[in-house]
Amino acid sequence: MTAALDVPGATLHCRDLLALREVALSGRQSWEPCQTMLVADFRPSMLRGLIRAFRSVAAAEALVLVGWRVAEAGGQVGLLAIGSGAPVLVAPAAGAGAMPEVISELVRAHDLAAANAMAGCLDDPPLDRSLVSLDRLTTDGELVIASGFETPGAALSRRLGMLGHTHVLRLIRITDLSFTGEMQDDHPAPDLAGASAISLDACLPPDAMARVLRSDWSQQG
Template sequence: MPLTVPDAASHPAERARAYADLADLLLLRHRATGFSFLPRQPVHSLLSGRHASRLRGRGLSFEELRGYVQGDDTRAIDWRATARLAKPTIRVYTEERDRPVVLLIDQRPPMFFGSRRATKSVAAAEAAALAAWRVTALGDRVGAVVLSSSGIAEIRPGSRERAVRRILDATIRANHLLPAPDGGADTLGHLNEGLRRAARMAPHDGLVCLISDGAGADGETAERVTTLTAHTDVVAVFVYDPLEESLPDLGRVVVADGERRIEVETGSRGLRERFAQAFAERRSRLEAFSRKRAIPVLPVRTDRDVAEQIRETLGRRRDGGRRSASGTGGPMR
């Protein structure tokens, strides 16, 4: 059952913000810098190393052969053409400019949970806004599939501010439907239907970004994600609340799902251990599944600033992004 904890924080200012605000999501445009879903990342980035080749990035199209000039990258030398023409020759490629990105944004009732700063649904909306603004800033198109308690909304990929605004409007509408009157149990299947629609919308060598807590994932989910990875890249943003990871001893607390409230004795050691074990097992299954398919997983906590977490996870140093984490690179895209 999706739960919010109205009295979990010691000060009202620390309580979880239940709903996303469109003005705040629009302002995230100015913070959508210092990270990229492209494979060229600093050395300690989640997207670097052996998984880097799994993210295709924009493709390269052959343009021409031309003579080598001082300063050219020697790795671009075409040795067969060099031998045939009897002079150093390189192959010139141009980068494909358009790489559509589809965001799957989870705003189902299980996301309406939060103990501090924001609910999971708000954190997911923030992550989606940051991704959408970044994608369009790099010149790519962005679309979305938004899961909600009332159904699924599709936003076809588009470029520039208008496309982002459509995505944010749909996300806000879904967010403000929470919580569902019936608890939203019948929306768990929306995850698989959302994946089906994302697969239909995403082109070959595109990118699908899953922003969810994974509630309701089953065998069909695994099959649909596996099918997606056959023709496009997939990145998962795993949104969770710290209380799900480790339930503190708060004594007897009141938890609420909309208008329904129950008391929970968090002082029970057995309850806390079972709670932590269930979360650890869910996260372990997600990570194991993702490793087998080389899908990067970006964990996002609800109690921390989402933009900072995404920059840290994708490898940006906290120095304004002027240099990469290795200390040798230039600004990240």
């Protein structure tokens, strides 16, 4: 991690994400013991934030909350983290070591994304192309994608639509409020039949996110 970005809200730490287990399980929200692939968008446009945290950090926190609930229900959890470089992929697994491995690779992917940004890689690859790795998934289950949905690419809706035919598709749109309460350059999540989408603002702390992230979340504007 570049020292210039090693500040609260801009950096992921394993200890913080491991500690979110208690937050995830503190409520009465349950999750089905399914196979869940967590998809974290760490492209350059996500590496910014105005109040509490970078959007990339908020995306990671939201996904980890979901992951802990799935793991504790006996399900399998995997990871795809995308950025301006090569993707980081963790195959779905169950058991005591599943979430620690996902978290470790999530932190590593975020460090790589930050290093690439500091090196001058500031252009987003199109999101549709960044999700190509998901085409290799051979089993059904859930896909939970946390992104700002900037630079979607011409084929994003088609790609997500195809994935939605074989998986339960859940989209988390990470937004960023300014101090005036106005949205800053936020893009809507794709409107797909059969997909569930919610918006979470990066200013929300994890305990507030946990109250929104329900296994039965429904389409919201």
